[in-house]
Structures are given as C-alpha cells and as structure tokens.
Amino acid sequence: MFLGGFTLAEWFVLVQHELLLFAAAFFALGMIDELALDCLYAWFRLTGRIRTQRVDERSLAEPRSLAGRAVVFIPAWQEAAVIGPTLTHMLDVWRQDELVVYVGCYRNDPATMAAVMASVRGDPRVRLVVHDRKGPTSKADCLNRIYLAMAEDEQRTGADFRMVVQHDAEDMVDPAALDLLDAALWHAHFVQLPVIALPQKHSAWIGSHYADEFAESHGKALVVRDALGAAIPGAGVGCAIARGALARLADRQGGKPFAEESLTEDYELGLKVAQDGGTGRFLRVRTLDGRLIATRSYFSARLEAAVRQKTRWMHGIALQGWDRLGWGREPVELWMQLRDRRGPLASILLVIAYLLVCLLSVGMVLQQAGIVTPPPATALLSALLLLNVGGLMLRLFVRACFTAREFGWRQGLLAIPRILVSNVIAIMAGRRALTAYVGTLRGAPVVWDKTEHRDHPLLAQAAGEGA
Structure with a gap:
C-alpha cells in the first residue's frame, strides 16, 4: 500500500x-x-554556601519561651483516624505556654470533632473551630475560617500572635521545629522546613515513591532555590509565616489570606509573601545525632489516591499558577517557575x-x-x-x-x-x-479533593513498625 x-x-x-x-x-x-x-x-x-546546621537537642529538653505567641492552623475534614495522634504528639513535644493550636472542623463531621476533643485531654492550648458551613468546602476556606477565629481572639484579648504555623491533620511534628521556626522568623517573613515522606512497608511502591521525590526535592531543589535567593513556595506543613505578613495578605484579599479559588493555596502562600517584598527561607537543620528537623508523614498508599493528590498539585501549581501568579521577570525566578x-x-x-x-x-x-x-x-x-x-x-x-x-x-x-x-x-x-x-x-467550583489518611507515624512507632 x-x-x-x-x-x-x-x-x-x-x-x-x-x-x-x-x-x-x-x-x-x-x-x-x-x-x-x-x-x-x-x-x-563545596564552597560552603549550602551548609547543614547542627543543633544540640539536649538544650531543648526543657521548653524555652518563644519570642511571642504562636498559633498552629490545622484544617480537618474527615480526619478522625489521624487527628488524635497528631495532636497528642504535638502537645507532648511542643509544651510552650505561648502556643495555641486551632483545629478547623465542619459541623457535619462529628467524628473528627470527637477525636479532637478526646485527644487534647483538656489542654487549654487547643481551640476547636467549627465551620458554619457544611464540608467539604476547600482547604483554603477552612483555613480562612480559622484565621477569622484567631483574629477575633486577638481583638477580644488584646494580645497578638507573632507567627502562624501550618500543619495538616496527619503530620508528626519534630520536637525541635517550633523553636527553630521561632528563631528563624527574626530574619525572614516566611520559613519552610523539610517534609519527609516516610517509606511504607505495606506500600513499597506507590506510597514509598513519595519518599524518593521529597528526599530529592527538599534535599536539593529547595536548598538551591534558597541559596539563589528565589522565592520559597509553601508546602502547607512545617511552615511558619509572620503574623504581619499574613495580615497584609488578608488586607489584599478581602480579609482572607488564603486563596479559596486556588487548589494549592499553600504553594502560593510563600510566593505571595515574596511578591509583597517579604523574605522567605528554606531551612535544613539536623540534631547532633543526625536527625533532620522536619515534618514526617505517610502519603497516599493507593494508586487512585496518589493520582488524585498529584492531579491537584499539578492542576494548582502548573496550570492555575500560570493564570494566578503570572511569570517573574528575574532570571532565577523565571527558571524556578518553569520548573514548577x-x-x-x-x-x-x-x-x-x-x-x-x-x-x-x-x-x-x-x-x-x-x-x-x-x-x-x-x-x-x-x-x-x-x-x-x-x-x-x-x-x-x-x-x-x-x-x-x-x-x-x-x-x-x-x-x-x-x-x-x-x-x-x-x-x-x-x-x-x-x-x-x-x-x-468553564466555572466548575474548587472543592476539597482531599486524600484519605489511615496511617500515622506515631501509630506505626507504637506498633513497632519502622520506616
């Protein structure tokens, strides 16, 4: 033919x-x-421009007073399986009196609210914020509801917070992280610590491939990005923003600092701080015994869940980011945006x-x-x-x-x-x-296409399962 x-x-x-x-x-x-x-x-x-700092964890045995009041935002929708271990561990290792943890829940999610109340054991540093809308809305919407509750508390008490730390319901925080973030905000407006996606024995391929990606991304790419002075995107966990910087974002966006129309409001947060003239930092610090001070978590172990999660990341960062954030003019910023x-x-x-x-x-x-x-x-x-x-x-x-x-x-x-x-x-x-x-x-709404979380690092440790 x-x-x-x-x-x-x-x-x-x-x-x-x-x-x-x-x-x-x-x-x-x-x-x-x-x-x-x-x-x-x-x-x-080789030239020492990138250097992993070391801290003596023994100096952190007794909680030191923070430079100011700190607040942790944890948005939660159908997280009854993991929110308890997260809060229990966080309150045990972050014992500072200046800390307040705000957990945002929905009125149609009683299981998560019950898990929160059972895990805090009457600790006065935790406040449960119940959204007046039925869930799920979007993660950014839940974060904005928490922000409103914090602002109302500041107005009522007359005492402002110094920094806002973001975490997810399935995170296992590092005992030294809060002190490190507190100290770093003397020299920056936004600080991101590494995220460690733990390998999973029961998901050696799908769940554990995140471990490889985060090890390289948070061990090399973001380290170089920080060394070049480029804007640092937020990971949504293990990051802290100065209260004043967050207030400026809220003023620009009608009182809502988190972009509800974005699928990756956490990614945008650090970049918007830089666009406002703020300084962002990515910190890799280890204890003397070699432990990386980072947020540890298990990621999606099933194929469908992993695809959904990465769909949201790709949609929000690559496609929405093009529309919402535009393109930088500096060569380094343009390079990093092209990579993203x-x-x-x-x-x-x-x-x-x-x-x-x-x-x-x-x-x-x-x-x-x-x-x-x-x-x-x-x-x-x-x-x-x-x-x-x-x-x-x-x-x-x-x-x-x-x-x-x-x-x-x-x-x-x-x-x-x-x-x-x-x-x-x-x-x-x-x-x-x-x-x-x-x-x-075509006008489809942005909804919280969240990943289901069943496993938690703290539960795995209690069961004797290593990473």
Whole structure:
C-alpha cells in the first residue's frame, strides 16, 4: 500500500524517527535543566554556601519561651483516624505556654470533632473551630475560617500572635521545629522546613515513591532555590509565616489570606509573601545525632489516591499558577517557575517516550523482516540520544543517593525502579489535571479533593513498625 509515494511501513518508520527526534530534544532540555541544578548544588556544597546546621537537642529538653505567641492552623475534614495522634504528639513535644493550636472542623463531621476533643485531654492550648458551613468546602476556606477565629481572639484579648504555623491533620511534628521556626522568623517573613515522606512497608511502591521525590526535592531543589535567593513556595506543613505578613495578605484579599479559588493555596502562600517584598527561607537543620528537623508523614498508599493528590498539585501549581501568579521577570525566578510548571509537558513527553518504546519494537521487527530500512541516525539525533542516556543514568544515581541519605541504602536502591511508578502516576495525573483545568475554566467550583489518611507515624512507632 502506497501513500504519497511511500509504503505504509516506510511512513511508520518516518513518523517514528521524527517523534524520536522531537522527544529527544525536549528530554535533553530537561536533562540540561536538572544538570544545572545538580552542578549548582555541588558547587554550593563545596564552597560552603549550602551548609547543614547542627543543633544540640539536649538544650531543648526543657521548653524555652518563644519570642511571642504562636498559633498552629490545622484544617480537618474527615480526619478522625489521624487527628488524635497528631495532636497528642504535638502537645507532648511542643509544651510552650505561648502556643495555641486551632483545629478547623465542619459541623457535619462529628467524628473528627470527637477525636479532637478526646485527644487534647483538656489542654487549654487547643481551640476547636467549627465551620458554619457544611464540608467539604476547600482547604483554603477552612483555613480562612480559622484565621477569622484567631483574629477575633486577638481583638477580644488584646494580645497578638507573632507567627502562624501550618500543619495538616496527619503530620508528626519534630520536637525541635517550633523553636527553630521561632528563631528563624527574626530574619525572614516566611520559613519552610523539610517534609519527609516516610517509606511504607505495606506500600513499597506507590506510597514509598513519595519518599524518593521529597528526599530529592527538599534535599536539593529547595536548598538551591534558597541559596539563589528565589522565592520559597509553601508546602502547607512545617511552615511558619509572620503574623504581619499574613495580615497584609488578608488586607489584599478581602480579609482572607488564603486563596479559596486556588487548589494549592499553600504553594502560593510563600510566593505571595515574596511578591509583597517579604523574605522567605528554606531551612535544613539536623540534631547532633543526625536527625533532620522536619515534618514526617505517610502519603497516599493507593494508586487512585496518589493520582488524585498529584492531579491537584499539578492542576494548582502548573496550570492555575500560570493564570494566578503570572511569570517573574528575574532570571532565577523565571527558571524556578518553569520548573514548577513543567508537570503537564513532562506528562506528555512521558507518554511519547513509552509509546516510542512500543514503536521501536515494532520497527525492529519490520527491519529484521526486511520490510523496511530505517533512515540513518543524524549527528543531531545521535548526540541527543547520548545526552538523554547519560542524563537518565545521572538522574537515577542522584535520586538513589538522596533517598539513601535519609532512609538507608536499601531504600536508595529501591528508588531506582520506583521512578517508573512516579512516571506512571505523573502520566495519569497529567491527563486528569488538564481535564480538571478545562472544567474550572468553564466555572466548575474548587472543592476539597482531599486524600484519605489511615496511617500515622506515631501509630506505626507504637506498633513497632519502622520506616
């Protein structure tokens, strides 16, 4: 069969060749981007610009007074399974009298409210804020309700808070984190501590692939971002914002500091502080025994939940962020925004890459059968393929190293095949994110598409299950 002078097999090989050139070119750009970040990280480490501080945890044995009153915001919707351990641990290790914990619940979620009241054991530092709307609304809406309750308390008592700390209902805080955030806010308006996604014995692939991604992102990417002086995005947990900076955001947004129309209001928070002229910092600090001062948590262990979670991240950061935050003018800020928003394009390229694997297999069969002769590889294509292969090997090595640094060499080795899991989830999330984005453009409401949490690090420790 001939089409335009070519047989169907020849057209197949030609399309395969052009598709390979297209994918190789864009993957090469991604590899160069990651190589630049790797080189900056290595250079900053060698020159001492990036240095992990150490603190003596024995000095924190007795709680020190904070520089001012501190408040923790915890929005909760259907979190009865995990909110109790979170609050119990937080109140035990953060014993400062200046601390007040606000937990936002919904009036149609009695199970979560009951779990909160049972876990606080009458501790006067906890306040349960019941939303006057039925849940779920959006996470930002719940946070704004908590903010309103805090502002009303400040007005009634005449005493203002100094910092606002954000956490989720499933977090396990570090005993030294509150003192560290309190001290850091003398020199910044927004501070983010690392997040550790713990590997899961019962979900060695889906749940544990988060451990690899966060180990590299919060061990390298955000560290370089901080060293370059770029704006630090919020993770929604383990972050603190100065009360005055939060008030300025509220004044700009009609009394609501958290963007209710955004799916990733936590990500936007740190960037908006920078846009207002504030300073953001990302801090990696270890205790003398090597423990990273970070927020620890279990992430989604089921495929459907992981896809939904990453759909929200991709939709909010890559697609909504383009519309809502625009593009920076400084080269460093523009670079970081391009990295943040490459998710949908990366998903498309991954689909093409896996499709090419199938096409190349078919092409080899046609070639062996003598049906078609493939066109010779050009010097450009050969160079691109060589760059991609070398870049892939480096990516696997770097991912394994950062995972091994936090969780040991066994998890480091597992991080290599888990990249395939990350890619599959990214492809599925990319398709859903694009569909959801089109829906919001047509007026679909933003709702709290939260992830169900069943496991908590504190419960795993009590059961004798390590990470």
